[in-house]
Amino acid sequence: MNELPEDEQDGSGLFVRSVEKAMRVLECFRHARNPMTLGQLATQTGYTKSTVQRSVHTLLELGYLARHSDGRLQSGLKCLDLAFQFLQPNPLISAAYPILLKLRDATGERTNLSLFDGTTLIYAIRLQSTKDYIYVSSLIGRRMPTFCTAGGRAMLAQLPREQAQQIVMASSRRPLTPQTKTDPSEIMAAVDVARAQGFASVVGEPVIGEVTVAAAVVGARGDPLGAVHLSSNISHCDPDEFVGRYAPLAIEAAHMLSEMR
Amino acid sequence: MNELPEDEQDGSGLFVRSVEKAMRVLECFRHARNPMTLGQLATQTGYTKSTVQRSVHTLLELGYLARHSDGRLQSGLKCLDLAFQFLQPNPLISAAYPILLKLRDATGERTNLSLFDGTTLIYAIRLQSTKDYIYVSSLIGRRMPTFCTAGGRAMLAQLPREQAQQIVMASSRRPLTPQTKTDPSEIMAAVDVARAQGFASVVGEPVIGEVTVAAAVVGARGDPLGAVHLSSNISHCDPDEFVGRYAPLAIEAAHMLSEMR
DNA sequence: TAATATCATATCGAATGCCGATACGGTCGT
DNA sequence: ACGACCGTATCGGCATTCGATATGATATTA
Numbered sequence: 001m002n003e004l005p006e007d008e009q010d011g012s013g014l015f016v017r018s019v020e021k022a023m024r025v026l027e028c029f030r031h032a033r034n035p036m037t038l039g040q041l042a043t044q045t046g047y048t049k050s051t052v053q054r055s056v057h058t059l060l061e062l063g064y065l066a067r068h069s070d071g072r073l074q075s076g077l078k079c080l081d082l083a084f085q086f087l088q089p090n091p092l093i094s095a096a097y098p099i100l101l102k103l104r105d106a107t108g109e110r111t112n113l114s115l116f117d118g119t120t121l122i123y124a125i126r127l128q129s130t131k132d133y134i135y136v137s138s139l140i141g142r143r144m145p146t147f148c149t150a151g152g153r154a155m156l157a158q159l160p161r162e163q164a165q166q167i168v169m170a171s172s173r174r175p176l177t178p179q180t181k182t183d184p185s186e187i188m189a190a191v192d193v194a195r196a197q198g199f200a201s202v203v204g205e206p207v208i209g210e211v212t213v214a215a216a217v218v219g220a221r222g223d224p225l226g227a228v229h230l231s232s233n234i235s236h237c238d239p240d241e242f243v244g245r246y247a248p249l250a251i252e253a254a255h256m257l258s259e260m261r
Numbered sequence: 262m263n264e265l266p267e268d269e270q271d272g273s274g275l276f277v278r279s280v281e282k283a284m285r286v287l288e289c290f291r292h293a294r295n296p297m298t299l300g301q302l303a304t305q306t307g308y309t310k311s312t313v314q315r316s317v318h319t320l321l322e323l324g325y326l327a328r329h330s331d332g333r334l335q336s337g338l339k340c341l342d343l344a345f346q347f348l349q350p351n352p353l354i355s356a357a358y359p360i361l362l363k364l365r366d367a368t369g370e371r372t373n374l375s376l377f378d379g380t381t382l383i384y385a386i387r388l389q390s391t392k393d394y395i396y397v398s399s400l401i402g403r404r405m406p407t408f409c410t411a412g413g414r415a416m417l418a419q420l421p422r423e424q425a426q427q428i429v430m431a432s433s434r435r436p437l438t439p440q441t442k443t444d445p446s447e448i449m450a451a452v453d454v455a456r457a458q459g460f461a462s463v464v465g466e467p468v469i470g471e472v473t474v475a476a477a478v479v480g481a482r483g484d485p486l487g488a489v490h491l492s493s494n495i496s497h498c499d500p501d502e503f504v505g506r507y508a509p510l511a512i513e514a515a516h517m518l519s520e521m522r
Numbered sequence: 523t524a525a526t527a528t529c530a531t532a533t534c535g536a537a538t539g540c541c542g543a544t545a546c547g548g549t550c551g552t
Numbered sequence: 553a554c555g556a557c558c559g560t561a562t563c564g565g566c567a568t569t570c571g572a573t574a575t576g577a578t579a580t581t582a
Contacts, residue, residue, distance in 0.1 A: 013562085014318040016540070018569070019283040023323050029346045038530065050571045053531080057275040062284050064343075071530075075347035077378050080385065082325075083344030084402025085290045086336035097399075101389060117338050124341065128362060130391065138358075140401055141345025275532085277569070279540070299559065311542045314560080332559075 021047055022055040026064055026075075035072035083140060092217065092225060093124055096257055100127055100228065103253050107246055110138070112229040113217075114151045119171045120144065121152050121227070132236070147171040147187050148180050148205045150214035151227030154254075157195035158216045158224040164191055179204040199251050201243045203234065211239040213247045215254035228254045282308060283316040287325055287336075296333035344401060353478065353486060354385055357518055361388055361489065364514050368507055371399070373490040374478075375412045380432045381405065382413050382488070392497070408432040408448050409441050411461045411475035412488030415515075418456035419477045419485040425452055440465040460512050462504045464495065472500040474508045476515035489515045 028036065028044050036044075042052045056073060059065040063078035087093050096113045104111035104127040113125040126138040146152030147168050156164040165188060173182045181187050194200035199215040206212075212231040216224045230246045289297065289305050297305075303313045317334060320326040324339035348354050357374045365372035365388040374386040381404040389399060407413030408429050417425040426449055434443045442448050455461035460476040467473075473492040477485045491507045 013539095014315045014560090015322060016279050016283065016315050016319045018277050018279045018540085019316065019319045020323060022277065022280040022283075023325070026343065027346075029350070030342060032346075033350050035350075037528090039528075048571055050573095051569090054275045054277050054569080055280065057531095058277045058280045061276060062281060064284070074350070075343070077347070077376060077383055079343035079347040080376075080383055080402040081291060081404070082287065082336070082340035082402070084400055084404075085288075085293075086338070086340040087400045087402070089290070089294050089296075089335070093400075105391075115338060115341075122338055122341055128388070130366075139345055139348045139354075141341040141343070141348070143342070143345075274534095274568095279569085298557090300557075309542050311544095312540090315540080 018055075021045070021051055022059060025052055025055040026059060029073075029075050035068035035070070035074045037072055041073070087124065087140075090124075092257060096125055096217075096228075099253050099256055100125055103228070103230070103249060104128075105130070107230060107249065109246070110229075110231040112151075112231070113226055114144075114149075114214075114229060115226040116146075116155045116224045117143075119146050119167055121146055121149060121155070124226070129232070132233070144206055145171055145173075145176070147173060148176060148202065150200045150202045150212040151216075151229050153187075153191050153194045153200040153202070154214045154216040154227045155224035156191045157200065158218050158222060161188075161192075164188070176206050177204055177208045179208075181205060197247075199247045201247065203239050209234050211237070211242050213243050213250050215247070215250040217254045217257045218259065220259040225258075228257070279316075282306070282312055283320060286313055286316040287320060290334075290336050296329035296331070296335045298333055302334070348385065348401075351385075353518060357386055357478075357489075360514050360517055361386055364489070364491070364510060365389075366391070368491060368510065370507070371490075371492040373412075373492070374487055375405075375410075375475075375490060376487040377407075377416045377485045378404075380407050380428055382407050382410060382416070385487070390493070393494070405467055406432055406434075406437070408434060409437060409463065409466045411463045411473040412477075412490050414448075414452050414455045414461040414463070415475045415477040415488045416485035417452045418461065419479050419483060422449075422453075425449070437467050438465055438469045440469075442466060458508070460508045462508065464500050470495050472498070472503050474504050474511050476508070476511040478515045478518045479520065481520040486519075489518070 024045050025041055025047070028041050038049060038052055038056060041056065042049045045052065056065060059076070060067070064076045065073050066076040068074050100111050100113060108130045110129045111127040112123055114121040114123050120143040123140060123142045126140060128138060144152070146156060156167060165184070168184050168187050175182050181190065190200070199213055201211070201213045203211045210231055211234050212229055214227045214229045217226045217228065219225050228250050230250050232242055285306050286302055286308070289302050299310060299313055299317060302317065303310045306313065317326060320337070321328070325337045326334050327337040329335050354374070361372050361374060369391045371390045372388040373384055375382040375384050384401060384403050387399040387401060405413070407417060417428060426445070429445050429448050436443050442451065451461070460474055462472070462474045464472045471492055472495050473490055475488045475490045478487045478489065480486050489511050491511050493503055
């Protein structure tokens with residue numbers, strides 16, 4: 001007779017647990033560099049081997065998982081389909097694409113669009129530099145912390161200060177490089193600077209040797225939707241000059257994509 | 262032992278139906294240009310409103326669906342995560358990225374990597390032309406028919422002829438442009454040409470006014486994994502010259518990515 | 523060679539968690 | 553006022569999922 005709110009995180013009685021389990025199993029592959037076995041998935045999720053077996057069987061049949069040549073499991077092609085369905089009808093994406101392309105060619109630098117998602121941001125468009133060919137795994141769907149990225153701080157600056165602070169406090173604030181600011185008040189100070197300037201810039205905080213300027217894209221009520229990023233390597237340019245030259249362009253692009261009227 | 266054929270479409274008793282239902286609901290958004298309501302999802306999937314309600318509730322909570330401002334439903338950010346997990350550990354993708362970048366800059370043309378998936382192919386890397394800014398919705402995860410695309414035919418040419426023919430026959434062969442070849446024997450003739458040449462080229466079949474050369478990437482046993490595409494618009498170049506000039510480059514790139522030893 | 527520890531796969535009784543008909547309160551058009 | 557949608561909530565019954573367990577294959581030990 002356990003009619004208490006026994007489960008913490010789900011909510012109403014509409015929640016389908018088998019679906020959650022399957023998705024959790026699918027999500028195991030996020031940080032996995034290699035294919036996985038049933039047993040590994042079981043220990044990682046905490047589910048029984050049977051549960052994992054059933055989830056995996058189903059996801060295999062549906063195409064969201066696939067078998068590596070050695071029989072282990074990896075992400076399936078259908079995962080790409082889901083990304084397409086997200087991007088395709090998204091008005092921000094389709095509006096941003098040509099604008100970012102033009103921006104990339106005007107600057108020659110790496111040009112990205114990220115989307116706001118609380119303590120993390122997620123890259124939705126990534127355009128490569130026309131100069132260097134570093135494969136910084138410039139992949140769609142990569143998440144980065146909000147608190148230490150230029151885009152993240154530009155977006156935080158669009159939130160009510162208290163709300164921004166909540167996000168900063170809720171972040172893990174694990175330093176990604178020796179230069180990552182981890183002190184909440186220091187981070188909030190940077191956010192305040194971003195609010196005053198209308199853009200944010202960071203050097204070396206999320207990635208060593210990288211300089212980034214970013215401006216926030218906002219919705220109809222001024223809420224942050226995403227950010228336009230321009231990045232380069234400090235070995236190729238002077239950071240201050242980079243920021244000074246490109247911040248206005250990032251702001252302009254972000255403004256064109258914003259819905260504030 | 263139990264050769265029970267009475268089961269309709271799933272397979273063994275390990276198949277979890279609630280998961281299938283949730284994924285089917287999620288897949289409804291593939292061809293939807295607009296956010297959807299519960300009722301629309303119910304009619305489109307054939308499930309009861311209750312089932313859809315539960316699936317949607319769960320997918321919302323997990324982040325794979327999101328609410329549009331008017332309350333209707335759309336794809337959620339988590340869908341992008343799945344694409345990342347597919348791309349990130351994939352050795353073909355990480356190997357292809359720098360090679361395609363170099364190829365794109367050597368040619369200046371749109372450069373893609375597609376992956377083989379039976380009657381369709383799916384784009385995994387899309388690099389824009391350095392010349393024109395058309396937003397041909399150059400998005401990851403887009404599927405195209407195998408039978409009428411250059412990449413598709415290049416891949417079919419790597420299969421045993423009979424198997425290729427099976428795929429052609431299983432394709433819908435709905436013409437995408439007036440120039441799309443729909444006659445199976447005509448298509449197989451083009452595949453034979455591709456096999457002889459080591460690459461495939463099409464003009465205007467999948468997209469009006471587009472010329473594409475493609476070469477297949479093959480696995481250790483010569484099986485097609487994907488294809489390297491180079492595309493341009495016929496208003497910008499002479500198709501024959503385009504094919505003649507770039508086919509060797511596509512072949513070279515595809516060869517570098519292949520596992521045949 | 524044998525023992526041990528993985529692995530994937532399959533089975534099956536039990537009860538839980540999903541199923542889906544149904545109901546309720548909105549908000550549109552008309 | 554009505555009807556036709558919308559999203560949301562409820563609830564008894566029973567199909568479906570659950571998870572312990574068994575099997576055989578493969579790999580790594582000694």
